Amino acid sequence: MKCTRCKQKAVVALPSHNAGFCPSCYLEYFKRQVEKAIKAQNMFSFEDKILVAISGGKDSLALTLQLKELGYNVSGLHIDLNIPESSAEVRKTVEDFCTLQSIPLYVLEMKKEGLSIPEVKKRLSRPICSACGQIKRYHFNLFAKEKGFTVLATGHNLDDEVARLFANTLRWDIDYLSDQGPVLKEEQGFVKKVKPLYRLTEFETANYAFLKGINYSYKPCPFSKGASFTFYKKLIASLEQEQPGRKLNFYETFLKQGQKPFKLAASRKNSPLNACSRCGYPTSGEICGVCRIKELLAC
């Protein structure tokens, strides 16, 4: 197979785009997809102070590097969850990457916040993954707000987004469907959130990371059952194999026309949020979810 752009030998085939690329043209393709996402969804400009949530996996590292190479003003925030089997190693990967790439990095240690994840897991009756996600979102948002970042960028890729859309659609959850998208605008105490990799699949990000020689963490979280969305991703992969391009088309058509009816019908849009009576974080109740977790741990 020859490269679609330069006719050299291709090393990556992308049936979804009816294309194949040599290494350097692949990197050009990847960059253009990110640029297209940023522009089409009006994500941010060169004036923005962008905070990237860096977990240490391929997606967040690829995103950080691509944004930096495009000339954006990026800093990273890594959250150290204090999980014995993985956190120290993952944190080192992130620190090494940011040192190598000269990207300012902040690290928040959950242990210091009284939210060591193994401790939370022990005390909580609900699934740890949802609590851990809540804790991370809370700190990413709070940190961005406090330090004056205008945008929080996460490494969610097309597969993540499509699996979430699929799950929301299976339940016909009007509120979640009305909210989902590559941009959540700044409102009611939340910083603007963006997903610049939403046009790129997991395979495409992995391939970018490989070609860029990024040393990323493969270590799965020992607490994750791997169940969340994994089955949907498999189903969607067979659909994509049968109908190349369907995945991106399903998501983009949702954004273009499918979501509007849900936005009009959503009940959530009109409910104003309160400030948590403990920490001031926006919440629909009196006390925010993270303060409730802290309360539980203090008992």
Added chain:
Amino acid sequence: MKCTRCKQKAVVALPSHNAGFCPSCYLEYFKRQVEKAIKAQNMFSFEDKILVAISGGKDSLALTLQLKELGYNVSGLHIDLNIPESSAEVRKTVEDFCTLQSIPLYVLEMKKEGLSIPEVKKRLSRPICSACGQIKRYHFNLFAKEKGFTVLATGHNLDDEVARLFANTLRWDIDYLSDQGPVLKEEQGFVKKVKPLYRLTEFETANYAFLKGINYSYKPCPFSKGASFTFYKKLIASLEQEQPGRKLNFYETFLKQGQKPFKLAASRKNSPLNACSRCGYPTSGEICGVCRIKELLAC
């Protein structure tokens, strides 16, 4: 496994309902699902004159028999498509069934209408399945109207409905999503259409037909590529296996809450139809689709 109702030996397992049944309790279960569908969707009453579209497959024959056994006023309409490899045999199956069950049967021969399907296939550039479906819907509707039937019932099952919903959702087709459902009300020259088997899967209808000793036609149409919806049905089957009950839940939640936003957003609802200038059939253009096919054949 024991029968969920009577504790005798079960012959059918239904993980979606977390149940298993012996033959007679299965037939009771099947009947109740049909009754529930009719009642929940306000399909028809014992005063209605019901025309069942009988193709000769298991679904249409099962539907006809169940409605008759429930005491409804049913007649059948079979359309003879004049396809050499199958039509004669299928027609005989339908005629034998209706004779045995003492159900009034009408047969419309497409050859007499100048619409022999092999002829249409030869002359038409678009896929024959869509034209054939259009021709059948036209004649079912016209016949029901002319003979004073108040309802047209078809044998579409849950798998058909979910595959269609899945396809419409993948394309986020607002108009199709706003229209889809087990009942299409009477309007603008169209008879009321209902799908009383929408709560039952293909497996469940096949099982009913087997237990009732119905002799149905297995013969696939030689023109059908079998492609339409087949792949989606396979995907949905794996989803159902992973999450028993998901199929019915996806469809019912759509009807209960997912569809409303599409109904509000649909553009189609306000467009009035014209009467076809040739035959009077309701159409959005000047000449209806079937008259256009006839015109093509007359050239």
